[in-house]
Amino acid sequence: MIAHIAKSATGSPLHFGWKDGNYGLEPVLFEGQMSSDFLQDFVSTCKGKSVCNNTCLCQDGWKWHVEQHKCIWDCQCPNGIQCIGPGICGCSTNCHQGTCWNGQCECFEGYTGQDCSHYNPNIMANKDVSVGMNLGGLSYYSSELKFVDIAKLSQSWITQRTSGPNANKWDTHEQHLVNWRNDGYPASLPDNMRLGKLMLRDTIGLYAPNGNYTLLYDGEGDISFRFAHEHIMYNGKGRMVIYINEGKAGVELILSKTNPANPVRNVRFIMPGFEDRYAKFPFYPPFLETIKRYSELRYMDFLHTNGHTPEPTTWDNRRKQEHHTNTGSEGAAIEHMTDLSNRIGANPWFNMPHAADDNFITQFAKLVEKTLRNDLKIYIEYSNEVWNGIFRQTHYSQEQGTKLHLDLNSRKAGMRYYNKRSSEIMQIWKTVFGSQPDKIVPVWAWQTGYQDYTRQAIEDLGNRTRNFKAIAITGYFDCNNFAGKHAAEMLNMSNIQMETYCNNQISQSESSFQYYMDLAKKHGLKLLMYEGGPSIMEGSAIAHGISHEDVTNKAIAFNRDQRIKSVVNNLLEAWYKIVKNDPQNSSPGGLFNYFSSTGTPSKYGSWGMLEYTGQDPGTVPKYVATQSFITRHYSHNSVDIPCSFLQLTTLGYGCFLQKRGALNWRCAVTDDDGVTWSYYADVGNTGDTLVLDGFNPTTHTVYVRSVNKIGVNNYHSMDTRTVNTWKT
Known part of the structure; x- marks a missing residue:
């Protein structure tokens, strides 16, 4: 299939047009005269928004403009308001923290009001939540679909x-x-x-x-x-x-x-259904729904931090929004990350590329200062795991440290270069945010598994600890590496036995958390986690590419089993007890960063909390355990907006509790501005929050979703002209 307008052979009375077919509009030859001048006009002016029938017949939302000789947006907007899309009116006011759509401002999380200028953190699902999320990277084969484009x-x-x-x-x-x-x-x-x-x-x-x-x-x-x-x-x-x-x-x-x-x-x-909205609402809704309760998003993989290119990384060669793709080792455009954080009200965690020059760091910070909403904090880290030999940044730091004669031992030279360069980067960010010092959280991180090595590294930092606010560690559990050292034993275990084996490791996690909590306090720093969660796999798969199919399948099966819920829960509770609850580790301390949001399980691990975007999260034990933890400790947070309304001409639609203290939410329609309501049938969602997502005036269909106590959605629709019955 070729995306251009074709013409039949010279002299033929047949020309290409379109007809209604089984799949919609289909190309068809038709008889008649069509001048070459008209064909050229059609090619150059209709611009794919019309069909050809000896004129340009514009699609819905478009109309033919005689003087301009092309299809233009067609809107019936009040008071001189301009079109912003086909059939879509603009807004009469500037949407400060939101997006204009069809005459109304759709506010970002935490903002309300006609112009989205009123900030109310109490309506946010992620308010003060001590759980963050590492987002997956961008690739053509990723099972995490972040964008509708x-x-x-x-x-x-x-x-x-x-x-x-x-x-x-x-x-x-x-x-x-x-x-x-x-x-x-x-x-x-x-x-x-x-x-x-x-x-x-x-x-x-x-x-x-x-x-x-x-x-x-x-x-x-x-x-x-x-x-x-x-x-x-x-x-x-x-x-x-x-x-x-x-x-x-x-x-x-x-x-x-x-x-x-x-x-x-x-x-x-x-993607299907998003042609009109993709520019103003770029993120795939099922992706947004599963991350909305996290207070922070770590963009390490989003930025392709591990092995980021080119070297050096300059501001001129950064990845820009207009680039043909956002995949690859250059990472995604910075603007996409600030946009995502703005929309769901999640603090961003940025990992600076290992070979970035000072101007790149400065311009990155200035762009974030300009585009990120004011109520959010910014976590800053130099690269990722600069001690880890499987990553290019580790070798780069050793090369630079050796070149600067920081130590005769290349490993120590790399550690000292990390301390040097990370301190310089934090100073640059502090300079840019000079009048807002509380807005940034400079983070220092080293190798959690080797406590004394980390102690040596932070002691080498010396008085440069003043450039940082927090130490960050990992919090993985591998069940005492039973997929590696004890693989033969694991193959004969039931899931109940594996659960017990894994939970026996929690005491080791508690000891690690306490050690690093004490180390952080000794140096006047907070304690965070940059990555944590299950890491049940054969370590040799990553290190040497060696794995065994039966062990891989057993590890994947346990990651999917209900028995893993208790282990994830116990890890979160151990962190909460020792780190989050420590009176000297108040915000920004205490953040638990799960790794990672979504990923396909393989011999390299089952890192993703979800396996793919669109998976029913209520069926995923790791997701349920994490969301249940959030609900248990942050029960004051709403799982979604407390009431939702939509005005359409003379009718208004809404979903709300009929009275304070009621259990059942109801949806209804009014024709007198809410004085009286006609209630639709009960959705059958006792205890769940009902959210009105929209109304289609063409099909007379109302769309509603019910959100349970851990933020899982179920979707319902009803044709209001026919039966008073919901389809789920």
Whole structure:
């Protein structure tokens, strides 16, 4: 399928148009006269928002503008308010901490009011919660779908030949022959070459939704797809709609031509149902729902901290929003991280790239100061595990420390370079935030498993400890490494026996927590956890690539079993008792950072709390244990907004408790501004919070979700014209 407008052979009375087909609009040949001038006008002005029938018939939300000779947004907005999208009105006021959508400000977590300017932390689900989350990295094969624009999660370009001896080769590795733009798109293509990139590897039909994906792009060229089971529904200039219902191998986007005078760029590949909203609401709602109760998000993998490139990392070569992808060793754009933290009200934890120069650090800090909401704190750490030999940053620090003659021993030279460079970085951040010193939390971290080595490292820091506010450690449990040293024994254990074995390790965790709590207090610092949770796997898989399938399967099965709940809970409670409750370790101390949010289990570990975005979290023991802990210790927090209302012309819709102290939430409609209400049928959600998500006036459908005490959602809808019965 090629994303351009085609024309029949010269002199033929047949031309391409569109008709209603089984999947929506389908291309069809029709008879009639169409001048070449009109065809050119169609190609250059309709811009993929219309169908051709000897004129441009604009889609819903668009209208034909005679003078401009193109389809423009069509809105019926009051009081001169402008359109901000097809059929979408702007707002009469500036949305200070929110996003304008169809005449109303949709506020970020913790903000209310018509213009989202009133801050009320008491309505936030993550208020004061001592649990944070390490987000997964971005890749074309990741099971964590963060963005509704899948192009942000696409592979880097590969080169392919259309003919010749390498025509069937997957990647000819000839990127050096391409004239690249700064945004990562080709300015031109050599003869006999095309580019390809994978998206949604192992996800469509499994984790990613089936349905109508929309391709949008600027410029001129030929784009096609392969691998997935797809059907073209619409094909216009700058826009294509593709129905995809299966594709375990993923989708390969192929760029076979690009116009050097107007090259293809700004490619977006939008999930079904998000074409109108993707620019203003970029994050996938099922992803947001599972992280909304964490008070902090660690962006270590999001930034591709481990092995970050290039060296040196400068501000000019950072990853920018307009880049063709946000995957790869350069990490994602900083703006995406501040945007995500702003929306859910979670403090960001940024890991500075190991080879970043001073200007990069300064500009990073200035950008965060400018774009992050004022009520959030910022955790800053230099790289990640600079002691860990499997990561490039460790070798880099040893190289730099040796070059600076910090020690004759390369390992100690690396440790001393870490202390030197991390202190310098924290000073830069403090300078940028000079008038807001409480806003930043400089973090120092070393090798938790070797207590005396960490003691030596912090003593080497000396009076530079004043540059930091906290020590950060790990809090993993591997059940005394029974998937490694005791694998043969583990294979014969029941899940009950494995649970007991793992819980017996909690006392060791408590001893470690107490040691580091005392060490932190000795140096006048708070104690945090940068990573923690289950690490039940064969350590040799990561270190040497050696694993055994039966051991891997047993470890994965236990990570999925209900018996792991008690171990996760006991670890969280041990941390809470020793670290969070220590009177000298008040905020920002006490934060437990789980690793990690989502990931596919493998021989390298079952690190993800969830296995994929969209998994029913109520069925995941690790998720249930963590959320139950939050509910138990932070019961004053609401799991969602306490009441929700929507005004649509003369009717108003709402979900709320009928009276104070009632158990059952109800949803209702009013035609007199809430004086009287007509109640819909009970959703059957005793004790759950009901949230009104929206109303579709075309189908007369009301959408509601019930949120239980640990924040798990169930979704309900009802056609208000027919039966008073909810579909769940």
